[in-house]
Structures are given as structure tokens and as C-alpha cells.
Amino acid sequence: MERIHSKNGNHSGSNPLSSLKFTGDYQKDLELVRQELGQNSDVHIREFSFGQSAVHAAMIYVSGLSDHTLIDQHISQFLLLKDDQAELFSETDAVSVDELTNQFLSFRSGMETNDVKVWKPKVLAGYTALWIEGSAAVYLLDTVKKKTRNIEEPVSEALVRGPRVGFTESLDDNTALLRQHGENGDLLILQFRVGSRVKKELVIAYMKEIADPALVEEVKNRISTINLDYLAESGYVEQLIEDNFLSPFPQVQSTERPDRVISALLDGRVAILLDGSPFALIVPVTFSMLLQSPEDYYERWIPGTFIRFLRFFTAFASMLIPALYISFISFHQGLIPTKLVISIIESRQSVPFPSLLEALIMEISIEILREAGLRLPKPIGPAMGIVGGLIIGQAAVQAGIVSPIMVIVVAVTAISSFAIPSYNLGISLRIIRFLAMISAAIFGMYGLILFFLLLCSHLVRLESFGVPYVSPAVPYRLRDWKDLFFRFPLKMMKRRPGMLHTKDPVRKG
Known part of the structure; x- marks a missing residue:
């Protein structure tokens, strides 16, 4: 087992526990224990006297964290009932923790120490500490009772086809x-x-x-x-x-x-x-990984490729559609078909705000509804999000605050963002959406193109543990494109991604 300790954990000069050691004097050691942990109401100290020579012993554990079944069946039973073994133990000068756990207690694991700095955190984590008169060491027995939940289907990554198993907190x-x-x-x-x-x-x-x-x-x-x-x-x-x-x-x-x-x-x-x-x-x-789903590989390659194309399209749509609307309405009306631009102008006649402010009102309202839906109880959250969006959108149109076309634009943008399988990537694209809207409102389509070029420049320079973020597109690796925009048949994907420099580049099978 490899362990790395934080550097801040070794400042012995500033830690008052670093100089506290157990002496082997049972009463003094027990008093030290009471001073260190006696104020915690969930810490229990039980004292025993066993064997014909009445050897004193004590154990300490934390209720709720320690397994009472293990304590009662192994430690308490040893201290209360097995006088012959207890007498044998009391006559032994030095018993290692392995002998204690295997020969006397038949316990699963343990350790011994005379350092309070080591002992105290273990007890507060669920270990049971055992003192026996005449010994300068305290025996720490692994009685940790972990609180876990059942293995359930992942909530944040639901699939139509695939395993219904997700990680837990254990x-x-x-x-x-x-x-x-x-x-x-x-x-x-x-x-x-x-x-x-x-x-x-x-x-x-x-x-x-x-x-x-x-x-x-x-x-x-x-x-x-x-x-x-x-x-x-x-x-x-x-x-x-x-x-x-x-x-x-x-x-x-x-x-x-x-x-x-x-x-x-x-x-x-x-x-x-x-x-x-x-x-x-x-x-x-890589960026493409965040737009992939395990279900892409569980379905046949043709529907898998189609759905992946949809995700890439919705990612760019959720990021750029409001900005495109603002640039067309504010600067480039001539690029819109005549009948459509007339319809848009008629719908915007009663709107007192510029297109940027109109878009910001609706986008911020949608973001607030989305966040509120996440924080509300599950039976209420989805209904509140849908009904709230419909009511606010309809009321805003009737009040002349926003135009009907803006409601459509925001609705398409919101639906597109829901198709992104990675929640944290969706948040990133929502933030970028507001920056794109501001760029389009200042410089029109030229500002949007400049913003997109700057964004691409940032993505090309970005790395994740030495791997280019937009690989295999940049740097160009045609062989790895079999699992980029397309999802080739499994029979054709024999090689692992070249950007990872794997020891074994060929998949078996």
C-alpha cells in the first residue's frame, strides 16, 4: 500500500500531541486518555478486570463509528469470559498486535502504538483502542463500521441501454x-x-x-x-x-x-x-470525450454515429444561437430572408429593449429556473422548471418585454444544452454563451467570428496531463478519427488512441 502524507501533517513543534507518549502506567495512561477525549459525549471508555490476578484493562470506542457487534463478540468476550486466555496474556511480557489479534482475539486487523498523535485520530475514525495493564503500547483494532448506501443506477448519467450500476460513497x-x-x-x-x-x-x-x-x-x-x-x-x-x-x-x-x-x-x-x-x-x-456517452458503444455504429453528430451540433447550437440572433437582428438584417425579417420586425415593434438586453433577460430567467429546479424537491423541481418557463415566457411576450422569436431562440438553446451528456461541460458552454452574446452585440458577426477564433486558439493551447485538449483534431491524427465525430464499427477500432502513448497500442480481440 502506497501512502502520501500532506506536508502540513508533520509540524511537530506546533502540535501539542506530538510530545505525548504512553508510559505503561495504567492509571496515568487512562487519565491521559480522559483528558484527550473525555469531553466528547460519543466516546465511551469501559474498564475491565480479568484473570485470577485481576489485571486491569480498558477499551475506548466511538458510538456510531465503531461496530458494536465486533466489539461485543471479540473484545468484550475476551475480557469478560476467557479467563484462561486472559491469564496467559497477562503473564506474557510482550505480545505483538499480530499475536493479540490472531491468537487471543481472532480479529481481522490491528496495530499498536504508544504515540497519542497516532492513536487519537484512529479512535475518532472508528477504531477501538485496548489498554492492558503493564503494557506501554495501546492496541488499535479495526472496528470501523462504514455507513454506505445500496448500489443504484447513476442519477447524473442515465442510459437507455447499459449497466444499471453506479459508484457509491464507499x-x-x-x-x-x-x-x-x-x-x-x-x-x-x-x-x-x-x-x-x-x-x-x-x-x-x-x-x-x-x-x-x-x-x-x-x-x-x-x-x-x-x-x-x-x-x-x-x-x-x-x-x-x-x-x-x-x-x-x-x-x-x-x-x-x-x-x-x-x-x-x-x-x-x-x-x-x-x-x-x-x-x-x-x-x-479531451473535448470530444465530454460529448460521448457509454451508450454510443452499446448501440450499433450507425445510430451511435448519428447521435454523436447530434451532440456536437447541439453543443455549438447552445453556445452560438443567441449570439447569431443578436448579430443578425442588430447588424446584418440583409442576410435574413425578406419575409422572415418582416415577421421578426413586426413581432419586435412593441419591445422597448435592444436585442442584447432582450436576450439577457430571457437567458438569465432560464438559468434561474434551471438552478431553482435543481434545488427544489424532486417531485416539484421538473414541474416547476417547465411550468415556470412557459408562464414567464408567455407573460413576457404579452407584456411586450420580449418578442416571440426570442422565446423560440431561448427555448431551442435550452433544449440543445440538455443534450450535452457532461454536466460540467454544459455549465462551461452556458458561460461562453453570454460572452458570445456580448461580442455579437458590440461588433456583430465580425465580433462573433473573432470571439470564436479566440476560443479555438484557447482550446488548441489547452492540455490535460500533457495531452492536447482537442486531439485528435489538433494535432491531426487521422487514425484516431474513427472514434471522434464518427463511431466506427468495433471491428475497425483495433488500436488505442495514439495520443496516450500506451505501452500496448493494439486492442486484443
Whole structure:
């Protein structure tokens, strides 16, 4: 097991616990325990006297975090009932934690220490500490009782066809889900500890015979530089390891689907999973990956290609349609067919605002409704979003605040954004939409074209863990276009993406 500790965790001079050691004097050590944890109402200290010589012992655990069944069946039973074993234990000068857990307690795992700095966080994480008179060490027994939910279908990545299994908040369950996809000795899972004050488990997963060693080493290095008190969710990790934090585009893919993670690992990518988060991170990522869905590969290649084309179209539509409307209405009316421009002019006669302000009113209203629908209870949220949009749009038209054509433009834009499978990419495109609208309102179509060129320039320069963000389009790799805009038949996709520099570039089969 590989572990990386945060640099802030070793300042012994500023930590009052660093100088506290257990002495072997049972009463003094127990008093030290009470001083350290006695004020916590959920911490329980139980004292025992066992054996013919009445050896004193005590155990401490946290209710709710420690498994009471394990404590009662193993530790308490040993201290209360097995006098012969207890007497044997009391006569032994030095018993290792392995002998204690295997010979006396038949316990699954444990450790021993005389350092309060080591002992206290373990107890508060769910371990049970056991003191026995005459011993200078405290035995820490793994009685952690993890709170987990059932494995359910991912909410944020629903599919018509595909596995109905998603990650949970338990890291053990998530790594097991990866293992359960099939027998594979190449899947390597490395464990780390992250967080300066509140430590959590984090793992990286990759195929050791496929992934580029340089990529794996880069992931390890970036994780080792994480210097934060607490990582509440994998989104923290994503923000701390991405290449360009100023870019609006996500450079790490998050997913709840184990099948998507396994597919990415077989391509030569690396996955990152954090305890307490149901979202795994995949690196490196490209722009086209964020517009793909696992369902593209579960259906035949012709409908898969068609649906993928639709996603690329809706991505650009959600970003540019309002800006195109503003540029045509404000600067380039001559490019609109005559009958259509007359109809638009008639519908806008009662509107007192310029096209930019009209578009901003509707777009901001839609964004507020979208956010409100997410925060409301599930039975109310979808209905409120739909009904609210209809009511506000109709009322705004009747009041002469916006034109009917603007309502159509905003509705098409909103529907297009719903077709984007990646939620964080959808947010990015919504932000870019407002910038495109402002550019079109100032310089018309010329401003929109200039903005688009600047956006393309930014995308070309952007990287994710050394991989160009818009590859295989730039740099040009025709061989990898079999899985870009098109989704070629599986029989024709024999090679892994060349941009990943995998150790084994050919897929088996």
C-alpha cells in the first residue's frame, strides 16, 4: 500500500500531541486518555478486570463509528469470559498486535502504538483502542463500521441501454465494482492518504500493461502536491490537479459509471477515486470525450454515429444561437430572408429593449429556473422548471418585454444544452454563451467570428496531463478519427488512441 502524507501533517513543534507518549502506567495512561477525549459525549471508555490476578484493562470506542457487534463478540468476550486466555496474556511480557489479534482475539486487523498523535485520530475514525495493564503500547483494532448506501443506477448519467450500476460513497465498494467487471490481473490500484487535518483515502487505478508510465507518474506527483485541510469531494481533487484553473473548460472527466471508468482504463487512461465521493475522475480528457456517452458503444455504429453528430451540433447550437440572433437582428438584417425579417420586425415593434438586453433577460430567467429546479424537491423541481418557463415566457411576450422569436431562440438553446451528456461541460458552454452574446452585440458577426477564433486558439493551447485538449483534431491524427465525430464499427477500432502513448497500442480481440 502506497501512502502520501500532506506536508502540513508533520509540524511537530506546533502540535501539542506530538510530545505525548504512553508510559505503561495504567492509571496515568487512562487519565491521559480522559483528558484527550473525555469531553466528547460519543466516546465511551469501559474498564475491565480479568484473570485470577485481576489485571486491569480498558477499551475506548466511538458510538456510531465503531461496530458494536465486533466489539461485543471479540473484545468484550475476551475480557469478560476467557479467563484462561486472559491469564496467559497477562503473564506474557510482550505480545505483538499480530499475536493479540490472531491468537487471543481472532480479529481481522490491528496495530499498536504508544504515540497519542497516532492513536487519537484512529479512535475518532472508528477504531477501538485496548489498554492492558503493564503494557506501554495501546492496541488499535479495526472496528470501523462504514455507513454506505445500496448500489443504484447513476442519477447524473442515465442510459437507455447499459449497466444499471453506479459508484457509491464507499471507496471499498467502488474498487470492488471495478474488479467485478471481469478477471484482470493488469488492473493496479494504489492507495494514498490526502488531507492535512482530516485525512481521507484516495486511490488511483490503471492498467499496468497499457497505461503510459509517464502519465501514471504525473498523476502521482500531482496528488502528492495536494495541500489542503480536507477534501470533501472528488471535485476538490479535480480543481487541485487540473492544468489550467483559469480555463472555463473541464480538464478532468467525472463519472458515476464503473463501465465508463473501465473503458477509459483500457484506453490507457488513469482513474482517481476518493473515499466519500461517488464520482470517479478520469485523466487525461479531451473535448470530444465530454460529448460521448457509454451508450454510443452499446448501440450499433450507425445510430451511435448519428447521435454523436447530434451532440456536437447541439453543443455549438447552445453556445452560438443567441449570439447569431443578436448579430443578425442588430447588424446584418440583409442576410435574413425578406419575409422572415418582416415577421421578426413586426413581432419586435412593441419591445422597448435592444436585442442584447432582450436576450439577457430571457437567458438569465432560464438559468434561474434551471438552478431553482435543481434545488427544489424532486417531485416539484421538473414541474416547476417547465411550468415556470412557459408562464414567464408567455407573460413576457404579452407584456411586450420580449418578442416571440426570442422565446423560440431561448427555448431551442435550452433544449440543445440538455443534450450535452457532461454536466460540467454544459455549465462551461452556458458561460461562453453570454460572452458570445456580448461580442455579437458590440461588433456583430465580425465580433462573433473573432470571439470564436479566440476560443479555438484557447482550446488548441489547452492540455490535460500533457495531452492536447482537442486531439485528435489538433494535432491531426487521422487514425484516431474513427472514434471522434464518427463511431466506427468495433471491428475497425483495433488500436488505442495514439495520443496516450500506451505501452500496448493494439486492442486484443
